[in-house]
Amino acid sequence: MSEKTKTNSSSVVSLTMGILSILIPFLGLLLGVFGVFASRKATKEIEATREDGRGLAISGLICSSVGIVMQLFVVLGYIAFFSLTTVNVG
Numbered sequence: 001m002s003e004k005t006k007t008n009s010s011s012v013v014s015l016t017m018g019i020l021s022i023l024i025p026f027l028g029l030l031l032g033v034f035g036v037f038a039s040r041k042a043t044k045e046i047e048a049t050r051e052d053g054r055g056l057a058i059s060g061l062i063c064s065s066v067g068i069v070m071q072l073f074v075v076l077g078y079i080a081f082f083s084l085t086t087v088n089v090g
Contacts, residue, residue: 010042011053011060018063022070029071035064 017035021028039061046054 005050005052008042008046008049008051008053008057010038010045011056014038014042014060015056015063016060018060018065018067021064021067025074026071028067029075032064032068032071035060035067039064 014035017031017038021032021035024031039057042053042057042060045051046057
């Protein structure tokens, strides 16, 4: 018989934060950072306790990283847009 193992809850949190970091503007930057920390925590817990969820933790890390990069581009785009509009007005 195969033994059912528990899925690590931090890995689920990291994937959720990673997906939300892609979808929610501005707040997604903060969610992405939290997702990276949750992913690293989940990976360490999974190695120590032999729980399931390693794939979720890795997916959470990837989604969080993509979300952070996307949100940085959005923030830099807003900064560039508003800096250029204020220069041309005067």
